[in-house]
Amino acid sequence: MKKIMTKNILALQVCFFLFPLFAFSQTISYTLSMPEPWTHYYHVTQTIKGERKKSIDFIMPVWIPGSYKVREFSKNVEEFKAHSEKSDNLKWEKIDKNSWRVYTNKANEVTISYKVYAFVKSVRNSFLDDSHGFVSPPDVFMYVEKLKNRPATLVIDPYDEFLIISTGLEKSPGSKNSYIVPDYDILVDSPIEIGNQTVFEFEVEGVPHEIAFYGKGNYDSSAVDEVKRIVEETAKLFGEIPYKRYLFIVHLTKSASGGLEHLNSQVLRMGRWNFQPASRRGRWRSLVAHEVYHLYNVKRIRARELGPFDYTRENYTTLLWVMEGFTSYYSGRILLNAGFISPKKYQSNMASHMRKISNTIGNRYQSAAEASFDTWIRYYRRNENSPNRDMSYYDKGKLLGMLLDLEIRNSSGNKKTLDDVMRRLYSEYYKKKQRGFSEAEFKKELERAAGIDFSDFFVRYVHGTEEVDYGKYLSYAGLEIETLEAPSLSEKGAFLGTKVSESSGKLKITRVQRDSPAWNYGLNMNVMLLIRVKIFSKSFV
Numbered sequence: 431m432k433k434i435m436t437k438n439i440l441a442l443q444v445c446f447f448l449f450p451l452f453a454f455s456q457t458i459s460y461t462l463s464m465p466e467p468w469t470h471y472y473h474v475t476q477t478i479k480g481e482r483k484k485s486i487d488f489i490m491p492v493w494i495p496g497s498y499k500v501r502e503f504s505k506n507v508e509e510f511k512a513h514s515e516k517s518d519n520l521k522w523e524k525i526d527k528n529s530w531r532v533y534t535n536k537a538n539e540v541t542i543s544y545k546v547y548a549f550v551k552s553v554r555n556s557f558l559d560d561s562h563g564f565v566s567p568p569d570v571f572m573y574v575e576k577l578k579n580r581p582a583t584l585v586i587d588p589y590d591e592f593l594i595i596s597t598g599l600e601k602s603p604g605s606k607n608s609y610i611v612p613d614y615d616i617l618v619d620s621p622i623e624i625g626n627q628t629v630f631e632f633e634v635e636g637v638p639h640e641i642a643f644y645g646k647g648n649y650d651s652s653a654v655d656e657v658k659r660i661v662e663e664t665a666k667l668f669g670e671i672p673y674k675r676y677l678f679i680v681h682l683t684k685s686a687s688g689g690l691e692h693l694n695s696q697v698l699r700m701g702r703w704n705f706q707p708a709s710r711r712g713r714w715r716s717l718v719a720h721e722v723y724h725l726y727n728v729k730r731i732r733a734r735e736l737g738p739f740d741y742t743r744e745n746y747t748t749l750l751w752v753m754e755g756f757t758s759y760y761s762g763r764i765l766l767n768a769g770f771i772s773p774k775k776y777q778s779n780m781a782s783h784m785r786k787i788s789n790t791i792g793n794r795y796q797s798a799a800e801a802s803f804d805t806w807i808r809y810y811r812r813n814e815n816s817p818n819r820d821m822s823y824y825d826k827g828k829l830l831g832m833l834l835d836l837e838i839r840n841s842s843g844n845k846k847t848l849d850d851v852m853r854r855l856y857s858e859y860y861k862k863k864q865r866g867f868s869e870a871e872f873k874k875e876l877e878r879a880a881g882i883d884f885s886d887f888f889v890r891y892v893h894g895t896e897e898v899d900y901g902k903y904l905s906y907a908g909l910e911i912e913t914l915e916a917p918s919l920s921e922k923g924a925f926l927g928t929k930v931s932e933s934s935g936k937l938k939i940t941r942v943q944r945d946s947p948a949w950n951y952g953l954n955m956n957v958m959l960l961i962r963v964k965i966f967s968k969s970f971v
């Protein structure tokens with residue numbers, strides 16, 4: 431016994447003395463510059479000290495978390511070079527589409543450099559021109575697998591006329607443009623806006639928030655106040671704010687809209703004139719609320735497969751209907767709680783949502799779980815036949831969120847709600863176990879709150895495509911559903927079941943609806959219609 435104790439004490443002492451050496455034995459530093467932004471090229475370097483290996487593999491991700499599609503970011507890398515303290519020109523070779531093997535010959539300090547062409551306007555791609563730079567880190571910075579969890583520094587050298595840098599990364603103390611990178615996952619999750627953006631600031635519960643607007647637009651401080659209300663309402667659902675600082679990067683464009691969630695930031699693209707009058711802000715509010723709720727659901731409350739990520743391939747989960755669909759359900763609830771929409775409007779929104787689900791053909795052919803799993807090859811790679819076979823796990827998940835909330839409230843005698851389940855997932859899995867959950871664990875948490883078995887629900891509505899028994903669930907809230915007969919053909923007028931495009935007076939079929947007359951009688955895509963048809967609507971004719 432004594433001997434063992436002595437051994438342990440010795441081991442502890444060895445650890446104590448070795449730890450500081452070990453902790454600082456390797457250092458990683460990145461630099462980013464953009465001397466000629468009009469060429470759309472970022473210049474990147476990465477230096478690793480202390481590895482002393484024969485070779486090091488530098489890898490660029492093939493996808494960005496939150497957008498489930500392999501995007502092959504490495505295609506934009508050019509002029510890759512490597513050097514060390516021993517050699518100005520280290521030998522290297524590509525070993526696959528996104529990995530560079532550098533023969534470092536046990537050098538202590540190895541630096542790679544390359545340029546990245548960045549000219550895609552999107553929340554998930556980097557962009558650079560003479561008006562601003564947006565850095566989406568997975569398509570700019572590489573990593574070394576074994577060193578992914580190590581801290582690093584990032585020094586940004588902005589173009590002379592770019593005066594402001596906005597990012598969720600913390601600044602290194604005492605330096606102007608140097609940032610602390612706790613690990614590669616956090617770097618990937620910290621987009622950077624560089625330019626002359628307009629920055630607003632506000633606090634929620636003493637936590638600072640910034641909104642950085644790039645581009646012209648008719649926003650003002652009242653639009654910022656609305657964001658503050660959304661953050662406050664979301665935080666109330668969980669009882670705490672899980673970050674020290676939060677950043678909204680907003681790209682104002684002609685008409686586009688979309689967003690991407692990150693750990694302590696979000697990136698939004700929004701129509702520049704959609705802020706005035708305030709009644710036009712519906713899309714803005716719901717986009718902000720969706721991405722703010724994501725900072726809990728998916729960034730912290732998450733399916734087991736969604737972190738730590740494998741950046742080199744697809745990461746499959748059957749739970750995107752929870753990650754995305756529940757986020758859509760809650761964004762509506764947050765806007766309701768914040769007073770942006772009335773209870774009556776909320777009810778009518780949900781009614782049209784149910785109508786949409788029932789009338790979407792894909793819901794009869796693809797389940798929520800299957801759509802989640804296959805999103806890499808289906809939802810994110812749609813074609814002309816997608817509406818006939820694919821569903822949206824955003825839409826179905828939003829509906830399932832409402833049904834589960836109603837069921838939990840009813841079965842627990844209004845003692846529990848879906849909010850309790852989300853809070854429990856947050857405290858039990860994110861905070862305590864510090865990991866994601868499996869589908870079985872998620873189902874167990876629902877059952878724990880409701881006190882009933884959800885196996886049948888999962889078979890019918892999560893893994894199955896059965897039409898939802900709306901009447902049953904709505905009755906829990908004292909609501910009824912009125913089902914209307916679809917108009918008959920004679921009431922509807924002529925119906926072919928095709929979408930068409932018109933060019934030089936000719937009509938070309940661009941889509942054929944499943945089970946429609948066109949489908950049943952063999953009209954195909956790209957067929958030119960040789961009949962003269964007067965089009966009353968751009969939808970199906």
Ligand SMILES: [Zn+2]
Nearest residue numbers: 720724754757
């Ligand atoms: Zn989302």
